[in-house]
Amino acid sequence: xxxxxxxxxxxxxxxxxxxAPAERLAYVAAFDPDRQKPDAIAVVDVDPGSTTYARIVGxxxxxxxxxxxxxxxxxxxxxxxxxxxxHPHMERRxxxxxxxxxxxxxxxxxxxxxxxxxxxxxxxxxxxxERAGYSRLHTTHCGxxxxxxxxxxxxxxxxxxxxxxxxxxxxxxxxxxxxxxxxQELAYDFWWHLGHDTMITSEWGTxxxxxxxxxxxxxxxxxxxxxxxxxxxxxxxxxxxxxFGEEYQLVFELRPAHDPTKAYGFVGCVISLKDxxxxxxxxxxxxxxxxxxxxxxxxxxxxDPDLLxxxxxGFKAVAPLVTDIDLSMDDHFLYVSCxxxxxxxxxxxxDPFAPKETGRVRIGGIVSRATHPGAKNGALNGGxxxxxxxxxxxxxYFTNSLYGAIDPQFYPDGIDGWMVKLDVGENGGIAFxxxxxxxxxxxxxxxxxxxxxxxxSSDSYCYP
Amino acid sequence: xxxxxxxxxxxxxHGLNPAMGWLFAVALGMHRKSGKVVLLSLVPIAxxxxxxxxxxxxxxxxxxxxxxxxxxxxxxxxxxxxWAGWHIAYGHRHRVRVGMQTGxxxxxxWSLVMATAHGAGLMLVPVVMPLCLAATPAREMTAAGSLPxxxxxxxxxxxxxxxxxxxxAVSVYFWLDLAFLRRGWINLxxxxxxxxxxxxxxxxx
Numbered sequence: 001x002x003x004x005x006x007x008x009x010x011x012x013x014x015x016x017x018x019x020a021p022a023e024r025l026a027y028v029a030a031f032d033p034d035r036q037k038p039d040a041i042a043v044v045d046v047d048p049g050s051t052t053y054a055r056i057v058g059x060x061x062x063x064x065x066x067x068x069x070x071x072x073x074x075x076x077x078x079x080x081x082x083x084x085x086x087h088p089h090m091e092r093r094x095x096x097x098x099x100x101x102x103x104x105x106x107x108x109x110x111x112x113x114x115x116x117x118x119x120x121x122x123x124x125x126x127x128x129x130e131r132a133g134y135s136r137l138h139t140t141h142c143g144x145x146x147x148x149x150x151x152x153x154x155x156x157x158x159x160x161x162x163x164x165x166x167x168x169x170x171x172x173x174x175x176x177x178x179x180x181x182x183x184q185e186l187a188y189d190f191w192w193h194l195g196h197d198t199m200i201t202s203e204w205g206t207x208x209x210x211x212x213x214x215x216x217x218x219x220x221x222x223x224x225x226x227x228x229x230x231x232x233x234x235x236x237x238x239x240x241x242x243x244f245g246e247e248y249q250l251v252f253e254l255r256p257a258h259d260p261t262k263a264y265g266f267v268g269c270v271i272s273l274k275d276x277x278x279x280x281x282x283x284x285x286x287x288x289x290x291x292x293x294x295x296x297x298x299x300x301x302x303x304d305p306d307l308l309x310x311x312x313x314g315f316k317a318v319a320p321l322v323t324d325i326d327l328s329m330d331d332h333f334l335y336v337s338c339x340x341x342x343x344x345x346x347x348x349x350x351d352p353f354a355p356k357e358t359g360r361v362r363i364g365g366i367v368s369r370a371t372h373p374g375a376k377n378g379a380l381n382g383g384x385x386x387x388x389x390x391x392x393x394x395x396x397y398f399t400n401s402l403y404g405a406i407d408p409q410f411y412p413d414g415i416d417g418w419m420v421k422l423d424v425g426e427n428g429g430i431a432f433x434x435x436x437x438x439x440x441x442x443x444x445x446x447x448x449x450x451x452x453x454x455x456x457s458s459d460s461y462c463y464p
Numbered sequence: 465x466x467x468x469x470x471x472x473x474x475x476x477x478h479g480l481n482p483a484m485g486w487l488f489a490v491a492l493g494m495h496r497k498s499g500k501v502v503l504l505s506l507v508p509i510a511x512x513x514x515x516x517x518x519x520x521x522x523x524x525x526x527x528x529x530x531x532x533x534x535x536x537x538x539x540x541x542x543x544x545x546x547w548a549g550w551h552i553a554y555g556h557r558h559r560v561r562v563g564m565q566t567g568x569x570x571x572x573x574w575s576l577v578m579a580t581a582h583g584a585g586l587m588l589v590p591v592v593m594p595l596c597l598a599a600t601p602a603r604e605m606t607a608a609g610s611l612p613x614x615x616x617x618x619x620x621x622x623x624x625x626x627x628x629x630x631x632x633a634v635s636v637y638f639w640l641d642l643a644f645l646r647r648g649w650i651n652l653x654x655x656x657x658x659x660x661x662x663x664x665x666x667x668x669x
Contacts, residue, residue: 197563
């Protein structure tokens with residue numbers, strides 16, 4: 001895998017990455033909620049000049065059924081250029097694709113034919129359990145010490161969840177990442193500030209509390225995750241825990257500023273037990289500690305109980321359910337998926353403590369069932385969920401499914417998969433690309449989107 | 465004169481490699497928005513590199529005092545080839561201990577570890593050994609003959625390394641843009657591994 005020059009998709013800084021050419025393909029995780037037929041990574045044509053624009057042009061099926069493909073990432077990215085651990089002559093070539101339910105890890109080669117990726121290695125759950133002590137693999141990031149993968153459960157499927165490392169060339173499991181986990185028990189997302197030697201992790205719950213759907217008693221008892229953990233990235237040591245408090249449940253996606261000199265980022269909290277609102281929090285450096293501040297609150301919308309699923313009927317309101325967020329490469333715009341109400345909201349976060357709404361579209365939604373110009377038959381279900389931004393910030397893609405066992409709790413009549421794209425105005429503002437509506441083939445639901453060459457949640461940078 | 469030029473050339477080669485420190489100095493300067501930080505960072509980087517080189521060179525001289533010259537050549541040659549092999553197999557694996565918030569001591573430690581892991585000192589052995597031998601009329605390794613020569617060799621290597629590192633770090637920080645790294649950062653690791661291999665073969669043959 002040794003190249004003579006660095007991979008052309010590696011950029012020293014986010015400023016340079018924002019000038020990258022437009023992506024032509026998107027890779028999308030697609031899973032069968034019934035766990036009968038194999039999940040797949042689908043390849044979607046996102047080149048507007050192509051005759052197959054906005055269509056699935058290829059896919060690779062997993063060898064087993066029931067993996068629940070969810071998040072995935074690249075084997076190598078721009079962090080290979082970091083000065084303290086340089087190894088820039090790698091290729092961004094392999095997708096590292098975990099099964100959230102099966103704990104199986106697939107390595108998929110996109111190079112020989114990007115539209116027909118091939119599985120080149122499978123790491124079975126037993127090997128991961130034995131060598132790293134984890135299961136329920138969730139998110140992956142390429143980083144200074146190789147490929148980082150996190151897991152929501154330990155080898156027995158209980159707490160603690162945590163992280164492990166993969167060799168970026170052989171893909172051998174190297175072992176558990178944490179050297180001192182302190183009080184951390186639950187896991188969900190992780191990312192870092194390379195410029196501040198800091199790892200950040202968030203919390204969902206143990207597998208027994210989500211694999212059959214969210215458990216109301218656990219939620220109302222405030223027993224799901226509600227904390228952020230800050231770690232020394234290089235000593236792999238827990239440094240600080242921030243508890244959002246009993247009111248807040250499900251602290252999910254972490255989006256640190258891309259500029260490595262900035263010490264702040266955004267995290268979404270799915271639900272407030274007080275009023276079903278969702279919130280966005282900014283974490284920031286305060287003296288020699290980390291601190292958080294709630295900067296956005298998205299209220300629940302009153303609704304006719306007849307239109308609500310059992311879990312929300314008693315509240316007579318639809319919760320926004322912010323389940324994913326994403327930050328543009330220039331740290332200017334934050335995109336917030338409201339899977340419950342069906343809104344995708346764009347905020348100007350150039351002042352990270354005073355976000356201003358600059359755009360909003362609605363599609364799907366528990367009550368609204370809003371449609372799309374490209375949809376053939378009206379009312380859409382599901383809502384904005386996994387969102388990905390092009391490196392230049394001009395295009396935003398998202399899909400509508402959250403998690404197999406949770407989808408029917410909020411959308412009891414089922415979710416028909418779709419993927420859509422927004423065009424972003426010069427100074428903000430978002431609108432649907434009317435030509436881009438992927439009516440997802442029945443039997444699969446789409447989840448995370450990764451863009452060829454990198455996107456706004458795939459790479460981290462060491463230079464401003 | 466030639467061996468001294470080779471030592472200086474190897475110093476320049478080491479200084480040229482972004483993995484040996486100039487890039488770290490530039491990055492720290494960018495993070496702390498200070499050209500002074502770029503220049504100051506070069507000091508611990510050079511010190512760490514020199515320490516790594518000195519340990520290896522002095523160890524070789526020390527061993528040379530007690531064992532036969534030919535045995536030493538073969539042992540050092542095998543070590544070099546082994547190092548190259550390790551690089552090919554595991555060079556991409558690294559435990560990262562020093563990050564962007566590092567202080568000057570951490571930076572020196574980082575430079576020491578990087579130089580040692582890359583076998584920077586070993587690479588000098590085929591040049592330093594003949595110089596040490598030539599220092600005595602009987603062409604034997606003696607403490608009195610070898611020590612000044614070895615120290616001078618380290619100094620020459622260091623001066624060349626520092627000069628090149630400083631020149632690149634300063635030009636990149638003040639005038640160039642890091643964008644050139646995207647295409648211009650050729651795979652010095654491959655050349656480096658080949659250099660280790662060649663140095664090993666020279667010693668054995």
